[in-house]
Amino acid sequence: MNEQFWLVVQYPLKSVKGSQRDHWLRAKVMECLEISLADAGLGYVDGFDMGKCMSDPKKYVLNIFCVVTEEEPSIALVKRVLRDSRLDYTRIKIATMPYGKEETYTLKYAYKKGVTDFSL
Structure with missing residues (x-):
């Protein structure tokens, strides 16, 4: 079985x-990722949360969670x-964590060079 x-x-919100x-x-x-991940056989969208950032309650975020079988692809x-799809690509952060393990997320991509922190 694949990891x-x-x-x-x-x-960021x-x-x-x-907002609307x-x-x-x-x-x-969520719709675009669900279709794309399924078509590529890489995984699925598992849900989202929206609200305060855990590390900084003064910041708000939208997190969209996916379960994938291959990290880099x-x-x-x-x-x-x-x-x-022009879905605000210039504002995103992407992070990963092994499934089923209680670890922290590792930032894999940030919209701006020099950004190194990630928190849900």
Whole structure:
């Protein structure tokens, strides 16, 4: 059996509940990733959460969780799909963690050079 990973796509939000556009973005990103991951045989979307960032309660985030079988190809696919679909690719962070283990997420991609921190 292939090893699995949690992959999370994170968007910054301006408020705890998000705007109407944030809710549209969440639905559209989840739909595009569900189709793309399934078509590539790499995994599926497992859900989302929206609200305060755990490490900084003054920041708000949207996290979209996926379970993937191959880490690097999945990251590349997610980046390409979000860029090609124009789904705020320039605002995302992507992090992964081994599935079924209580570890911390490791930042794999950030929208800006020099960004090294990641927290749910």
